[in-house]
Amino acid sequence: MRKDFNEFKTFIKGKNIAVIGIGVSNIPLIDFLLSLGASVTAFDKKSKSELGEVATGFEIKGVKLNLGEGYLDNLVGFDVIFKSPSMRIDHEALLNAKANGAYITSEIEEFVRYCKGKVYGITGSDGKTTTTSVISELLKAQGFKTWTGGNIGIPLFTKIEEIKEEDRVVLELSSFQLMTMNSQVDVAIVTNITPNHLDMHKGMGEYIDAKKNIFKFQTPKDLLIINRENDITASFKDEAQGKVIEFSSKRELKDGAYYKDGSLYVFGNEICKKSDIVIKGMHNVENYLAAFAATYGEVSVEVMKNVATSFRGVAHRSEFIREVNGVKYYNDSIGSSPTRTLATIKAFEKPVILIAGGYDKKIPFEPLAYEGYKYIKKLILLGATKDKIVEAFNKLKQEEGIEVPIYCVDSLENAVLKAKELADEEDIVALSPACASFDMFANFEVRGNKFKEIVNNL
Numbered sequence: 001m002r003k004d005f006n007e008f009k010t011f012i013k014g015k016n017i018a019v020i021g022i023g024v025s026n027i028p029l030i031d032f033l034l035s036l037g038a039s040v041t042a043f044d045k046k047s048k049s050e051l052g053e054v055a056t057g058f059e060i061k062g063v064k065l066n067l068g069e070g071y072l073d074n075l076v077g078f079d080v081i082f083k084s085p086s087m088r089i090d091h092e093a094l095l096n097a098k099a100n101g102a103y104i105t106s107e108i109e110e111f112v113r114y115c116k117g118k119v120y121g122i123t124g125s126d127g128k129t130t131t132t133s134v135i136s137e138l139l140k141a142q143g144f145k146t147w148t149g150g151n152i153g154i155p156l157f158t159k160i161e162e163i164k165e166e167d168r169v170v171l172e173l174s175s176f177q178l179m180t181m182n183s184q185v186d187v188a189i190v191t192n193i194t195p196n197h198l199d200m201h202k203g204m205g206e207y208i209d210a211k212k213n214i215f216k217f218q219t220p221k222d223l224l225i226i227n228r229e230n231d232i233t234a235s236f237k238d239e240a241q242g243k244v245i246e247f248s249s250k251r252e253l254k255d256g257a258y259y260k261d262g263s264l265y266v267f268g269n270e271i272c273k274k275s276d277i278v279i280k281g282m283h284n285v286e287n288y289l290a291a292f293a294a295t296y297g298e299v300s301v302e303v304m305k306n307v308a309t310s311f312r313g314v315a316h317r318s319e320f321i322r323e324v325n326g327v328k329y330y331n332d333s334i335g336s337s338p339t340r341t342l343a344t345i346k347a348f349e350k351p352v353i354l355i356a357g358g359y360d361k362k363i364p365f366e367p368l369a370y371e372g373y374k375y376i377k378k379l380i381l382l383g384a385t386k387d388k389i390v391e392a393f394n395k396l397k398q399e400e401g402i403e404v405p406i407y408c409v410d411s412l413e414n415a416v417l418k419a420k421e422l423a424d425e426e427d428i429v430a431l432s433p434a435c436a437s438f439d440m441f442a443n444f445e446v447r448g449n450k451f452k453e454i455v456n457n458l
Contacts, residue, residue, distance in 0.1 A: 002184070005114040005160055013037040018075060018102075020044075021084030022051060022058075025155040029082060029107050032158040034061060041078070043071050078102050082110075085176045086200065105180075108150060108173070111157040112183040117147065117167035120294060123178060123214050124191030124233075126340040127287045130279070131191055132172040133314050134291040137307045142299045144168040150177065175210040176200065181217075188215040189225040189294050191287065193232040194339040200361075208232060218242045225293045227286065228253065245296075247289035249282055257289040257296070264308070266292040269301050272308045279313040281347025316448035318344055318430075321455045326425035329455045333448030335432035337361070338368040344432045345375040352376060352428040355415045357383035358435030358447075365392035368434050369404075378405045378422050380415045384439040412440070412447070416454045 015038050019026050022044040033040050041064040048055045048067055055065060066074055072093040075081070081097055081104045083089070089104065098104055112119060122132045129152055139146045147163055149156035150171035156163070163169065173181070193211055215224045215236065222242035226233040229250050237244050247257040257266040264271045264285060271292060274285055292304055313319065316333040323329070330348075335341040336358070345352050354376050356368075365385070369392040381389055386408050397403045407422070409415045412431075419429040431451045441447040 002112075002116070003114050005116075008110065008114055009036055012080070015039070015079040016077065017041070018043060018078040018081040018097075020072070020075075020081065020087060022046070022054060023084065025107050026082065026084065027054065028155050028158045030058065030063060031061075033082075034063070038080075040064070041066060043067075043075065045069070045071050076100065080105065082106055085174065088200070089180050106177065107155055107157045108171070108177050109181055109183065111149075111160060112171070112181065112185065114160055115156075115163060115169055116160075116165045117163045117169040118186045120168065120170045120187045120189065121150075121173050121185035121214050122171065122189045122191065122290075123173045123175070123211050124189075124227075125194045125337060126343060127191040127283060127290070128172045128174075129314055129334065130284060130317060131189060131287045131290050132170055134287060134307065134311060135189075135294055136170045137311050138291060138295045138299045138303060139168045139170065141303045141307055142295075144298075146170060150174075173214060175207055178213040179210045181213040184217045184219060184222065185214055186218075187223045187225065187294050188218060189290050190214065190227065190233045190236065191290055192227050192230040192339075194230075194337065212236065212239065215240060215242070223294070225290055227290070228256070229286075245293045247286065247293045249286050249289065257293040259285050259289065264288055264292065266296050266301075266304070271301060271304045276305075276309045278309065278311060279318065281318065281343060283343035283347065284313075316444060318347060318432075319448075319452075321452050324420070324455070324458050325423075327420070327423040327427050327429060330428065330430040330432075331448045331451050331455075332430055332432035333437070333444045333451060335434060336436045336444060337363055338365055338372075338434045341368060341432040341434040342372050342375075345372060345430065348375070348428050348430070350377075350428065352430045353378045353380065353419050353423055355380045355382070355412075355419060355429070355431045355451075356434045357381040357386040357389060358433045358440065359383065359438040360385045360388065361436055365389045365434065366395065369393045369396040370400075373402050373404050376404050377427065378407065380407045380409060380418050380422075382409050382412065382415050382440075383433070383435060385435050389434070412450055413454055416451070416458070420458060 017038045017040045020043045022042050043066045075093045075097050081102050136148045145167045147169045150173050152172050218241040224240045224244045226236050228246040228248040245256050249259045319331040321329045332344045437444050437447040
């Protein structure tokens, strides 16, 4: 049972609050906390000049600022600390603050704790955003007032008093957001789990444990949706607190969602043909199966079919940009892990000229080489991981005698120009980096937009 938000309003009024990170989700959070009568200090590693008008605006409103190098040195004397999602709970500054009595939380944790509406939480290594978006589209098409947030959309905590009990709330939740989550989610969906974010987590065990928090605090009346064909998610069935529905792209499930003979089914009802779905690839079939299982009983089969045959996908996810001299260019900048990139390149009708490489998340690239070589015509590499990816493909050559032509470049512009030079008519060029963007770009969206700009200027 979720708490009454009036409790939070009473609790927060007059409190000394720290907000760590002056970013997209925390800027509205700071304004919201001010409106509730809290005294707020904002912390960020950026300087005042880098934050510009945001910093000036907050100072005018009475927000104290701790900025620049050593910005966390003064994290003392606070009643409540809202941390940024990527900040580990065992950071020394947070441990010291907690030892001194501070309550440590995050925007998304407080939102789930007090939200009145029915909450659908989606996590997984791949497919989170598409599944979240499909579930939102299904619920909207059925007529529900639907709110989308978490890792995408708007920071919903600031809207919490507008959300009614009959509304539907769909949240994409990352492992970072889930690490300290201890609130109940009505419908939890885990798309799949493969190695990811091992630069931030202490190991695969911690990563999996974080994901489990999406269903760990459910009640017997709640629902868990899991991928039957992923060994890790399939094992969650034994730990579920509520009802479990499985989905599968490989076997028929009497009481679940499944793919068989070119069609998608849920509880025996045929929803649509795979060929009818606008967004291609077996990974998107799985995303739809998860969404159908999660909304079955609330959304009609007719609405499911309409959404599947009309939804055009999400930006930066196998997004067609344009055709130049008979060559098609696709932006899959969200492809920040080898498994995600594999799913993307498998969806095309022929081997692609793949542009990959970026920030090192400490994930092995052997799966991209050993499973992906047959889907890659030529490989163009850039960024911090290019040597590690070359190493994985060299290993494939030495052990299996299989060679993929590889070209290393020093920028995204040169990667696109190299692809244009190498491509023959009817070829496909895809940016799907198998890595995060942080070595060269602020995030995957900035990287994807830059790629689109370069391709559009060819």
